[in-house]
Amino acid sequence: MQRRRAVKIAPHKNSARDLALMVLRDVDAGEAYANLSLSRILEQHKPGGLDRAFATEVVYGTLRSLNTLDWILQQHVNQPLEKQTPWIRNILRLGVYQIMYMDRVPAPAAINEAANQARRFGHPGVVKFVNGVLRNVLRKAGEISFPSLESDPVKHISLKYSHPAWMVERWIAQMGVRETISLCMANNRPAPHTARVNTLKTTRDRLIELLAGEGVRAAKTRYAPEGIDLEGAGGLRGFPPFEQGLFQVQDESSMLVGHAVSPPPGSLVLDVASAPGGKATHLAQLMDDRGTVMAADIHPHKLKLIEENCQRLGINCVKPVMADARNLSAEFLERADFVLLDAPCSGTGVLRRKPDSRWRKFPEQIPEITILQREMLEEASRCLKPGGILVYSTCSVLPEENQDQVRAFLQSHPRFRGESLVDFLPGELGEEETAPGGYLQLYPHRHGTDGFFICRMVKGDQEI
Numbered sequence: 001m002q003r004r005r006a007v008k009i010a011p012h013k014n015s016a017r018d019l020a021l022m023v024l025r026d027v028d029a030g031e032a033y034a035n036l037s038l039s040r041i042l043e044q045h046k047p048g049g050l051d052r053a054f055a056t057e058v059v060y061g062t063l064r065s066l067n068t069l070d071w072i073l074q075q076h077v078n079q080p081l082e083k084q085t086p087w088i089r090n091i092l093r094l095g096v097y098q099i100m101y102m103d104r105v106p107a108p109a110a111i112n113e114a115a116n117q118a119r120r121f122g123h124p125g126v127v128k129f130v131n132g133v134l135r136n137v138l139r140k141a142g143e144i145s146f147p148s149l150e151s152d153p154v155k156h157i158s159l160k161y162s163h164p165a166w167m168v169e170r171w172i173a174q175m176g177v178r179e180t181i182s183l184c185m186a187n188n189r190p191a192p193h194t195a196r197v198n199t200l201k202t203t204r205d206r207l208i209e210l211l212a213g214e215g216v217r218a219a220k221t222r223y224a225p226e227g228i229d230l231e232g233a234g235g236l237r238g239f240p241p242f243e244q245g246l247f248q249v250q251d252e253s254s255m256l257v258g259h260a261v262s263p264p265p266g267s268l269v270l271d272v273a274s275a276p277g278g279k280a281t282h283l284a285q286l287m288d289d290r291g292t293v294m295a296a297d298i299h300p301h302k303l304k305l306i307e308e309n310c311q312r313l314g315i316n317c318v319k320p321v322m323a324d325a326r327n328l329s330a331e332f333l334e335r336a337d338f339v340l341l342d343a344p345c346s347g348t349g350v351l352r353r354k355p356d357s358r359w360r361k362f363p364e365q366i367p368e369i370t371i372l373q374r375e376m377l378e379e380a381s382r383c384l385k386p387g388g389i390l391v392y393s394t395c396s397v398l399p400e401e402n403q404d405q406v407r408a409f410l411q412s413h414p415r416f417r418g419e420s421l422v423d424f425l426p427g428e429l430g431e432e433e434t435a436p437g438g439y440l441q442l443y444p445h446r447h448g449t450d451g452f453f454i455c456r457m458v459k460g461d462q463e464i
Contacts, residue, residue: 023038023059024090033354034059062097064162067158088118088129092134115134118130157177157181161188166362171397183443187352187358191353197247198248198285199285200315201246208220210246226255243312254278257452258283259286263338267338273298275295289315294321338389341393343372346366349397366401377405386459387459390459392454392455397443403439418439442454
């Protein structure tokens with residue numbers, strides 16, 4: 001294992017690009033998560049609004065395009081990129097990203113700043129190297145030719161639209177070439193900032209008006225009746241409407257899960273793997289905060305997040321409980337009127353929200369994930385009363401975690417049957433998009449939401 005060389009950074013007022021480089025280096029060398037590292041570094045250095053926006057854009061853009069950037073760079077360097085230090089490797093990536101994808105940044109300026117960073121974060125000997133590589137990339141940018149779509153569609157889409165080849169191969173088999181390209185393009189666009197109005201405290205129209213007074217533009221979402229898309233909202237910490245519990249950050253697809261459950265007031269609901277509590281608090285909201293939502297999670301620190309969200313939102317009927325989702329029936333055997341299992345999954349439906357996550361996922365992980373889902377689904381089903389409702393959801397777009405998982409469960413559990421979602425989702429979705437067997441698959445490129453799977457099942461009074 002190559003020993004990392006400590007880099008002493010000279011005193012310097014860090015630019016937005018320097019902050020971006022620090023995050024990329026953290027992700028690359030320290031295996032940090034981009035969103036956490038970015039938040040920490042921005043909080044530490046407190047850049048202005050424009051610098052904050054620029055750093056965020058280049059961090060997420062560079063990580064999103066990682067395989068494409070490395071493929072381009074590898075054509076202009078003699079040694080593998082892995083031979084470079086994390087600082088120099090990511091200075092090069094940042095430079096190529098700006099040259100190829102950021103028209104508003106003049107390429108010569110991007111190259112000059114990369115050379116300056118090489119001087120500050122590397123040593124004098126690499127300045128010429130960085131400058132030369134990036135000037136070659138700029139000079140030959142118009143000559144870049146991806147593999148042919150016709151002869152090698154997997155490699156073409158993987159490199160042109162920056163996704164792992166294994167994902168592309170599966171999606172082509174699942175939905176064809178053109179739709180795979182559309183999905184990849186949607187994953188490469190920034191995700192909307194979506195929130196759920198807390199209707200226990202206000203209405204959607206009143207909150208939109210209030211946010212306008214705070215300089216935040218809000219528009220109604222397409223499907224969820226309590227959803228809003230936010231534009232112009234910065235950090236939420238200290239933002240009065242958020243601190244007052246008037247809304248909860250949540251994607252529209254996740255809100256639709258709550259509507260698929262639709263528990264009436266007074267119900268006993270078991271929310272399996274509940275943290276951080278977005279769906280649990282939504283279920284409480286739909287129940288008018290009357291009844292009980294048992295919010296189960298195996299991690300104590302995550303239960304604290306549920307408690308904090310409930311306190312901020314003014315919700316009392318959610319009861320956090322520490323429990324292993326694979327051993328719930330010991331306490332909840334046939335007790336719940338409704339059970340929601342939002343299962344751990346590959347996260348292939350939320351790649352646009354976590355640009356670095358696509359490079360952390362591998363096909364070998366999927367079988368292990370589906371086994372865990374199957375175990376959790378089996379245990380969740382035991383907690384349901386006869387006549388009760390079980391909703392299974394994931395933020396995945398892979399059939400083996402979704403339709404295949406539900407199909408296998410229903411075949412081995414004849415007491416359960418899929419129930420139509422038509423009466424529980426907005427008309428446009430309920431009538432046209434849902435499958436007769438009681439499930440809905442959402443996609444970023446079709447619906448504008450995160451990729452999400454939702455299935456509603458009813459438990460019969462007795463075995464069939």
